[in-house]
Amino acid sequence: MRGFGELEAAVMAQLWAAGEPVTVRQVHTALCGQRVLAYTTVLTVTDKLYRKGWLQREPQGRAHVYWPVTSREKYGAGLMREALTDSGDREQALLHFVGQMTLEEAAALRAALNSYERKISGH
Known part of the structure; x- marks a missing residue:
């Protein structure tokens, strides 16, 4: 993409x-x-x-x-996935990405991760 x-x-x-x-x-x-x-x-x-x-x-x-065919949000997620895949070092890319976030964006990411973890663990 x-x-x-x-x-x-x-x-x-x-x-x-x-x-x-x-x-x-x-x-x-x-x-x-x-x-x-x-x-x-x-x-x-x-x-x-x-x-x-x-x-x-x-x-x-x-x-x-x-x-x-797809939402703006799904399109954006696809671009982020591609950037992460192309980054070479995913952990470093994520650290740099998170380091650029506002407090509100970090809170939204934390909430999304918590929701995803509950979903895949069946809770």
Whole structure:
């Protein structure tokens, strides 16, 4: 799993934020509030994301509606997993990662680990 390019990330952010299937026109309109983009550019990027398996789609009239296959959180977790796998020394990578956390993030990580340990131990 590799990270998205800049425009792919912008398209995915719009699709995740929508919370429901949307057309390329809707994504284009939302993105044009931030930068100037051709409709065909957004259409091409959306189609590429579909072909890569990141999006699902179905026909709606003369267009398609698109929605993400996975959540933003699962995508982020996949990137973290890849970074950890590629790090060479997982323990050191984790130590550096934790060393950059805020107290709130550390507490959330601790809670997630406790929940996971309870889950796999059957408690």
